[in-house]
Amino acid sequence: MAAQRRHLEERRTEYDERVFRGEEQFRLQRDETLRRIEELERRRQAKLEAFRHLGVVHQDPEVERAAMAFVMRYERERGREPEDVSARHDGSGFDVRSVERTPAGERVRRIEVKGRWGPPRAWSRSRTPGAGCGGCASEGGR
Numbered sequence: 001m002a003a004q005r006r007h008l009e010e011r012r013t014e015y016d017e018r019v020f021r022g023e024e025q026f027r028l029q030r031d032e033t034l035r036r037i038e039e040l041e042r043r044r045q046a047k048l049e050a051f052r053h054l055g056v057v058h059q060d061p062e063v064e065r066a067a068m069a070f071v072m073r074y075e076r077e078r079g080r081e082p083e084d085v086s087a088r089h090d091g092s093g094f095d096v097r098s099v100e101r102t103p104a105g106e107r108v109r110r111i112e113v114k115g116r117w118g119p120p121r122a123w124s125r126s127r128t129p130g131a132g133c134g135g136c137a138s139e140g141g142r
Helices: 002-020 024-054 061-077
Strands: 081-084 096-102 105-113 137-140
Touching: 002 024, 061 081, 061 096, 061 105
Parallel strands: none
Antiparallel strands: 081 096, 096 105, 105 137
């Protein structure tokens, strides 16, 4: 959402400058872009409120590091080759790329790690069918 908002803000600024210079044909585009920014903010607020309602309390870097260490250890213990790709911030949507080498070839696991603390009810399992990892991560893709 942040990248989308930045893009829309850039567009709105550009259209606003053009309208200011007298290019009235950009007024409608500017206004529509502003409407989209406001809608995006409403959606963001609704998501944050839903998280508060679920009891997800805090994001803690120490807890996140512990969750990453857990997942890396879990993958290694099962003979896989995990790689921490979280620092790339490339928008790929996952934190660990883990490769399992078999006689039939390679299987790549893309794992999104979520380390959170809060009330016990805040912990949930989010995973694809057949995936392991005891609820520590969402897994997807091959």
